[in-house]
Amino acid sequence: MMAAFPHAMPVEGLLGGLLIGISAAIMLLGNGRIAGVSGLGARALGIADAGAPRAMAAAFIIGLPLGAALAALLLGGVMTRYPAAMWQVVVGGVVVGYGTRLGSGCTSGHGVCGMARLSPRSIAATLIFMGSGIATVALMRAGGLL
Amino acid sequence: MAALVAGAIFGAGLALSGMADPQRVRAFLDIFGAWDPTLAFVMGGALVPMALAWTVQRRLARPVFADGFALPATRGIDAPLVVGAMLFGIGWGLSGLCPGPAIAGLALAPAQAGIAVVAMIAGMALHRLTRR
Numbered sequence: 001m002m003a004a005f006p007h008a009m010p011v012e013g014l015l016g017g018l019l020i021g022i023s024a025a026i027m028l029l030g031n032g033r034i035a036g037v038s039g040l041g042a043r044a045l046g047i048a049d050a051g052a053p054r055a056m057a058a059a060f061i062i063g064l065p066l067g068a069a070l071a072a073l074l075l076g077g078v079m080t081r082y083p084a085a086m087w088q089v090v091v092g093g094v095v096v097g098y099g100t101r102l103g104s105g106c107t108s109g110h111g112v113c114g115m116a117r118l119s120p121r122s123i124a125a126t127l128i129f130m131g132s133g134i135a136t137v138a139l140m141r142a143g144g145l146l
Numbered sequence: 147m148a149a150l151v152a153g154a155i156f157g158a159g160l161a162l163s164g165m166a167d168p169q170r171v172r173a174f175l176d177i178f179g180a181w182d183p184t185l186a187f188v189m190g191g192a193l194v195p196m197a198l199a200w201t202v203q204r205r206l207a208r209p210v211f212a213d214g215f216a217l218p219a220t221r222g223i224d225a226p227l228v229v230g231a232m233l234f235g236i237g238w239g240l241s242g243l244c245p246g247p248a249i250a251g252l253a254l255a256p257a258q259a260g261i262a263v264v265a266m267i268a269g270m271a272l273h274r275l276t277r278r
Contacts, residue, residue, distance in 0.1 A: 016163020017191020063153020092241025097269020103230020
């Protein structure tokens with residue numbers, strides 16, 4: 001399968017995606033909240049004044065590495081290839097932090113929750129961040145930064 | 147408690163789907179290079195249960211564990227949304243990281259993910275300090 005894309009993981013991607021969607025469904029139907037990681041993270045740290053109760057936000061955020069650790073244990077390891085140039089992680093991280101607050105969400109809140117709700121704001125945000133992400137990586141490729 | 151379980155399922159999903167791997171995420175955005183479509187499968191897989199959840203939500207008076215739904219109003223598309231999403235995409239492409247995988251990565255590659263998370267917190271704090 002996917003002979004044209006030798007590195008693609010369609011099955012793991014779909015299964016992992018299902019887990020992410022189930023998690024977001026639990027947050028919505030259980031807690032009445034959007035499973036937006038940037039918003040919950042900011043709330044857990046007190047950077048956002050409004051939003052989910054802080055204990056709930058913190059519980060979700062703490063769950064993320066716990067679940068990842070459990071998956072790594074069951075799968076016998078998970079690949080994490082960070083950019084060799086750590087300045088890309090530092091600068092990219094700061095811009096991601098600023099942008100997700102200004103734009104009220106990231107891949108989870110807009111890309112999964114809002115898109116599934118057919119929210120025009122989230123659909124617009126997702127198209128924009130995918131577009132600027134593709135443009136950024138294209139520039140990096142042209143500039144030899146990949 | 148439900149939030150902790152939901153967070154753990156989310157983190158497991160990120161790890162299983164390869165989204166905890168910044169190079170794989172960046173390869174999805176690299177349409178002029180060695181394009182890796184995995185992220186599209188992740189999004190597709192996540193949208194199905196979430197779309198079902200929204201149809202159930204419309205029929206529920208209140209959530210199972212809370213007194214009411216607290217959901218963002220579907221306001222119009224404004225400048226902060228557009229500029230914020232554009233900036234987020236730039237940082238996402240530069241690093242291969244968005245907030246979920248960075249935080250989940252604390253259990254997988256603590257040193258590198260730690261730097262990413264601190265950088266994201268700094269960006270969020272910068273937004274708070276400058277936008278009020």
